[in-house]
Amino acid sequence: MRLFASVALFALSPLPLVLGATYLLTDNIVGKTFYNSFDWEAIPDPTHGRVNYVNSATSSSQNLTFATSDTFILRTDYKTVLDPNGPGRNSVRIRSKKTYTTHVAVFNMRHMPQGCGTWPAVWETDGANWPSGGEIDILEGVNDQPPDLVSIHTSPGCTMPSSRTMTGTPTFLDCQTGANGNAGCGVKMSTTLSYGPAFNKVGGGWYVIERSPTYMKVWFWSRRDTSVPNEVANGGQYVNPDTWGTPVAYFPNTSCDFPSHFDAHNIIINLTLCGDWAGATYGQTSCPSTCVNYVNNNPSAFSDAYFDFASVRVYGAAVPATKRGIDVHGRAHRREF
Numbered sequence: 117m118r119l120f121a122s123v124a125l126f127a128l129s130p131l132p133l134v135l136g137a138t139y140l141l142t143d144n145i146v147g148k149t150f151y152n153s154f155d156w157e158a159i160p161d162p163t164h165g166r167v168n169y170v171n172s173a174t175s176s177s178q179n180l181t182f183a184t185s186d187t188f189i190l191r192t193d194y195k196t197v198l199d200p201n202g203p204g205r206n207s208v209r210i211r212s213k214k215t216y217t218t219h220v221a222v223f224n225m226r227h228m229p230q231g232c233g234t235w236p237a238v239w240e241t242d243g244a245n246w247p248s249g250g251e252i253d254i255l256e257g258v259n260d261q262p263p264d265l266v267s268i269h270t271s272p273g274c275t276m277p278s279s280r281t282m283t284g285t286p287t288f289l290d291c292q293t294g295a296n297g298n299a300g301c302g303v304k305m306s307t308t309l310s311y312g313p314a315f316n317k318v319g320g321g322w323y324v325i326e327r328s329p330t331y332m333k334v335w336f337w338s339r340r341d342t343s344v345p346n347e348v349a350n351g352g353q354y355v356n357p358d359t360w361g362t363p364v365a366y367f368p369n370t371s372c373d374f375p376s377h378f379d380a381h382n383i384i385i386n387l388t389l390c391g392d393w394a395g396a397t398y399g400q401t402s403c404p405s406t407c408v409n410y411v412n413n414n415p416s417a418f419s420d421a422y423f424d425f426a427s428v429r430v431y432g433a434a435v436p437a438t439k440r441g442i443d444v445h446g447r448a449h450r451r452e453f
Contacts, residue, residue: 165391191422
């Protein structure tokens with residue numbers, strides 16, 4: 117989907133003044149724009165997965181990443197039987213060129229990687245200062261096991277209250293990486309449509325994060341969800357999360373000083389296989405063999421291990437009401453979208 121420029125004339129009848137946390141579109145990442153907006157990280161996998169992260173030229177030549185006018189695909193190799201003593205399966209990890217603090221990011225996704233051994237993730241962090249700079253996991257899961265797990269990871273001194281206004285279910289409450297095996301403060305989403313084959317079967321959906329100086333919130337709507345806000349589904353120049361209802365995950369600063377635990381973050385999108393989480397829990401699933409042997413010997417099993425992004429839209433600075441097409445009397449002006 118793209119943002120089209122048009123002018124809408126609103127009726128001049130009185131409207132309620134909307135004074136929420138309204139954000140302005142700063143980055144509209146669609147199709148080939150991904151190549152200008154992200155760097156490819158051909159690095160050893162920090163989570164010890166059975167993957168070999170490749171650079172942009174290699175990912176393009178092997179069709180591990182490709183784009184059309186409204187689509188960006190990121191996938192793992194699904195053709196090569198691996199040498200057990202050689203490198204892992206070729207895959208891709210990309211990091212946004214820009215960093216973000218207060219912002220809203222809307223990830224419009226049609227398909228996520230699925231299959232035994234897969235560990236896809238969409239997250240934000242300061243890799244150069246991890247864990248002191250914090251980490252926010254928006255989409256993450258392993259081995260086709262729903263639902264999506266939203267989590268934050270920090271240095272010591274950050275905890276979350278057990279009771280919060282959200283639809284998801286909290287896991288651990290101590291966010292430091294040194295506690296609970298680096299599980300962080302997690303929130304499990306309430307719908308199985310948020311992850312894996314079930315997500316893909318309905319054509320995907322939208323993951324949205326709002327990061328502010330005093331809280332972080334994550335929402336999810338599947339493609340079949342009729343309650344998805346129009347500004348999320350169709351894009352727009354502005355978004356106002358205050359009108360979206362209860363989030364799936366809510367992380368307040370009640371017992372966590374955000375400025376000392378969260379730096380400016382890059383957005384990271386990656387697909388690893390096995391490793392510290394997918395590999396460690398592989399034996400608890402109905403998946404065959406061992407994780408590494410399965411990855412080595414079954415390339416065709418990863419034909420559905422790919423991301424299909426319709427867009428990533430990032431919204432920045434809050435916008436005064438008068439610049440959002442609403443005057444001080446609550447009347448609407450012309451606005452451009």
